[in-house]
Amino acid sequence: MQTNAELVEDEGSSPSTQEERFTEFYRRNYWLVLAYAERRINNHETARDLTSDTFRVAWGKFGGTEHMGLSFLYQTCRNLLGNEYRRQFRVAALEAKLRQDPEHPAGENHAVHLREAMLKMRGAEREVLYLTYWEEQTAQQLAEILGCTPEAAWARVSRARKSLKHILRSEVHHA
Structure with a gap:
């Protein structure tokens, strides 16, 4: 003591x-x-x-x-x-781009629709989009995180974007 x-x-x-x-x-x-x-x-x-x-x-x-x-x-x-x-600018630009999509629901709820659609994605696809658009990772950084080549990382980003677009379009058709 x-x-x-x-x-x-x-x-x-x-x-x-x-x-x-x-x-x-x-x-x-x-x-x-x-x-x-x-x-x-x-x-x-x-x-x-x-x-x-x-x-x-x-x-x-x-x-x-x-x-x-x-x-x-x-x-x-x-x-x-x-x-x-x-990062905030990129999110706003992505949301604006999605608002311009004629099949995307218009109005002030676009951010809510985007988040809901992303929650419906597979976890790996959602993570790739977060790392690319929210965390601003380059192809090389993304490849290091994912343990693959930069080309494979961008292929995953492309597939994830297509998946998100499909989910957003299907929500419009079911609304």
């Missing part, structure tokens, strides 16, 4: 391990990075995810540099925000 003097001494001592230093770094900066992300995106959950991703990147680089600070975190978060904006 530690005495009060030992506890005060422990609290005043500087962190010695990399994990302790990073934990202190995280505690000092988490709320600042979260506020930064929230001011730039209108979704608290997305801002929390971006903040977590920012610290995940920071942890990966933490051991190699002792000069990491708030500016590094802001720059990392800024880059991740750019990725998020591009």
